[in-house]
Amino acid sequence: DAGVIQSPRHEVTEMGQEVTLRCKPISGHDYLFWYRQTMMRGLELLIYFNNNVPIDDSGMPEDRFSAKMPNASFSTLKIQPSEPRDSAVYFCASRLDRKNTEAFFGQGTRLTVV
């Protein structure tokens, strides 16, 4: 398996624009996580899905953020409208629904909102 695949790797956008980040989890994994990483706040869990169903979205900072998982092989994280403070690296991770298993991370999307 190619691992967790995220796109794009880098995104530069203007304030107010819509941004969509994409993630393809490892085939067969039941859990999918979206994280945000910044120097100030470290690694933050935004939302996670189990079998395509959102389980906990309490980490989503505002209504401007939304995430979907229409099927087992694809998820999106959308920011609309984007703001400069959304600049961060966004990671997607997936995991098997089995005790003691680790999460596998994608390479991340570095988002810069100017």
Added chain:
Amino acid sequence: GNSVTQMEGPVTLSEEAFLTINCTYTATGYPSLFWYVQYPGEGLQLLLKATKADDKGSNKGFEATYRKETTSFHLEKGSVQVSDSAVYFCALVHNYQLIWGAGTKLIIKP
């Protein structure tokens, strides 16, 4: 609730020095414990793990032992290299929930 606490960084060492990065946890029951490493510009990668008390995880010269009596999972390496410079995260899985430490930046000087 469940939590992970790891030593604050940055930790700066000279090449070939001995490394310890402390990690303690709070959890009910018997969580699995992990160390992840993040190299500059990359995602997090699993470094090692332990799933029960007294288990020792090891990889790339790094080791960590699951100590239930002290609720600790300290990361050690006998002789660090410049290429070990990265951010290290301690984490646990309990009831399918992932809990992360804040990360410790390690800087190795030649």
